[in-house]
Amino acid sequence: MSAQLPPPRLEVRALGRVFDGRAVVDDVSFAIPAGQVTCLLGPSGCGKSTTLRLIAGVDMQDTGEIYVDGKLICDTVFRIPPEQRAIGLMFQDFALFPHLTVAENIAFGLKGDSAAKRARVTELLGKVRLTRHRDSYPHGLSGGEQQRVALARALAPRPRILLMDEPFSGLDERLRDDIRDETLALLKEENTAVLLVTHEPHEAMRMADEILLMRGGKIVQRGAPYNLYNAPVDRAAAAFFSDVNVLKGQVKDALTETAFGDFLTPGHADGTEIDIVIRPQHLKIDFDRAGRGPAPTPQDGTPARGVVERARFLGRESLVEFRMDFDGTILRASVPNVFLPKPGTPMWLMIRRDRCFVFPAKGAGA
Numbered sequence: 449m450s451a452q453l454p455p456p457r458l459e460v461r462a463l464g465r466v467f468d469g470r471a472v473v474d475d476v477s478f479a480i481p482a483g484q485v486t487c488l489l490g491p492s493g494c495g496k497s498t499t500l501r502l503i504a505g506v507d508m509q510d511t512g513e514i515y516v517d518g519k520l521i522c523d524t525v526f527r528i529p530p531e532q533r534a535i536g537l538m539f540q541d542f543a544l545f546p547h548l549t550v551a552e553n554i555a556f557g558l559k560g561d562s563a564a565k566r567a568r569v570t571e572l573l574g575k576v577r578l579t580r581h582r583d584s585y586p587h588g589l590s591g592g593e594q595q596r597v598a599l600a601r602a603l604a605p606r607p608r609i610l611l612m613d614e615p616f617s618g619l620d621e622r623l624r625d626d627i628r629d630e631t632l633a634l635l636k637e638e639n640t641a642v643l644l645v646t647h648e649p650h651e652a653m654r655m656a657d658e659i660l661l662m663r664g665g666k667i668v669q670r671g672a673p674y675n676l677y678n679a680p681v682d683r684a685a686a687a688f689f690s691d692v693n694v695l696k697g698q699v700k701d702a703l704t705e706t707a708f709g710d711f712l713t714p715g716h717a718d719g720t721e722i723d724i725v726i727r728p729q730h731l732k733i734d735f736d737r738a739g740r741g742p743a744p745t746p747q748d749g750t751p752a753r754g755v756v757e758r759a760r761f762l763g764r765e766s767l768v769e770f771r772m773d774f775d776g777t778i779l780r781a782s783v784p785n786v787f788l789p790k791p792g793t794p795m796w797l798m799i800r801r802d803r804c805f806v807f808p809a810k811g812a813g814a
């Protein structure tokens with residue numbers, strides 16, 4: 449007999465919320481199993497926090513259902529109140545109780561006998577490395593320490609699901625990556641199902657098992673970070689994760705001609721406007737040899753000449769902007785380490801064909 453998979457910890461089906469006649473959350477469906485971190489990623493105003501609020505039960509959807517461990521907790525008529533949903537919450541401002549000690553803050557949502565409560569608080573204090581701050585008050589702690597108290601408090605009652613709304617945005621930029629990594633390790637240890645809302649692609653890439661990319665109330669793409677970065681559904685999805693260059697062209701006989709050679713664009717009618725999208729790190733640069741550039745290759749197509757407009761050192765890499773001879777377009781190339789050619793220097797660019805994304809210009813998603 450085959451073992452049956454448990455239902456997902458959290459499942460939402462066709463969730464919708466309308467404000468002032470506008471669908472702010474529009475047909476959103478997803479599921480999160482135990483131990484998985486899912487990031488709801490998107491620009492400001494796309495409906496991330498509203499989705500979280502519906503799941504938390506502080507707002508009610510107009511359409512759709514929410515399930516925890518396969519049990520319906522809310523549809524448009526039936527609704528389990530927020531405090532009975534076994535859902536933990538953690539927000540940007542941490543919302544610690546200032547008049548309670550660290551241990552009392554962590555114990556706040558715990559039920560049961562006091563020995564069990566004390567044991568759970570002691571366990572979590574150890575896990576978030578705050579044992580020596582047990583009797584301190586929140587105002588005496590650093591931002592990172594306060595974040596760890598908030599995390600411990602949210603996890604203390606062993607919620608089935610933890611909802612996190614921009615939980616790192618109030619922290620010092622230099623600390624954030626370490627705190628993200630520590631938080632992720634603890635979430636995995638506790639085997640929690642996590643829905644984390646963020647507008648930062650870097651954070652989603654670092655934290656998520658699965659990313660739900662949201663735009664205009666809808667999930668436009670979902671998948672592992674690698675897949676979203678390397679196979680975006682449209683130009684806006686590509687541009688959400690990094691700066692991009694866009695070459696424009698028009699389909700003729702299943703090909704799109706550009707200054708970098710022809711691209712195969714099958715399945716598009718003649719005359720369709722095409723965007724060829726390429727990230728700056730996938731441009732190759734070569735020197736100009738008396739007006740000549742490198743030979744074309746199947747991988748990189750035809751080189752095109754440009755002139756350095758400006759070059760900046762950004763730490764790990766240098767960003768060089770070129771004004772291209774073919775039509776004055778500016779293209780940006782990212783080069784590891786220090787590469788700072790002088791403005792006006794002629795150079796040749798090639799684009800890595802295997803790293804280009806081809807989209808019809810209509811429906812660019814922007």
Ligand SMILES: Nc1ncnc2c1ncn2[C@@H]1O[C@H](COP(=O)(O)OP(=O)(O)OP(=O)(O)O)[C@@H](O)[C@H]1O
Nearest residue numbers: 467468472490491492493494495496497498499647
């Ligand atoms: N109670 C409300 N009444 C009317 N409009 C609302 C309400 N709550 C949210 N909105 C609108 O819904 C849209 C989505 O808001 P939401 O807070 O979910 O976005 P978000 O993606 O979380 O953005 P941010 O990262 O800026 O918080 C916004 O245009 C917002 O103004």
